[in-house]
Amino acid sequence: MERQTIQNQKILSYVASVTSHPTAEEVFLAVVKEVPTITRATVYRNLHKLVAQGELSQFSLHDQLHFDAIVEPHIHIIDEQGVIVDELDSALMRTLFDSLKQKGIEPTHVDIICRVGAKGGMKK
Numbered sequence: 001m002e003r004q005t006i007q008n009q010k011i012l013s014y015v016a017s018v019t020s021h022p023t024a025e026e027v028f029l030a031v032v033k034e035v036p037t038i039t040r041a042t043v044y045r046n047l048h049k050l051v052a053q054g055e056l057s058q059f060s061l062h063d064q065l066h067f068d069a070i071v072e073p074h075i076h077i078i079d080e081q082g083v084i085v086d087e088l089d090s091a092l093m094r095t096l097f098d099s100l101k102q103k104g105i106e107p108t109h110v111d112i113i114c115r116v117g118a119k120g121g122m123k124k
């Protein structure tokens, strides 16, 4: 793997440090606080490079691209406010992915929209 630049490391460590599945813009706003000289274009380009290298994964939700430090297939449970919670290595996940595999489907992510009604969303 090619050597990561400091900028790439900052981007990667930010995405890995949060569970919010940030958009490119959110990554830029966080990283520019630490690296004031970084440009939006550099952050966007490096995010896509990190995805191409398999360091990050990405998925679109509500017409926005989100970045994820978890690159293994997993489930996103999403509430109506857009809070995304990872479901990894659980019985639910194994059952779902096994069942999909039997149908010839091998997804990278499965998104489950969780309707919680008026009583509020999930904890971030």
Ligand SMILES: [Zn+2]
Residues within 6 Å of the ligand: 021, 068, 070, 074, 075, 076, 085, 086
């Ligand atoms: Zn995730």
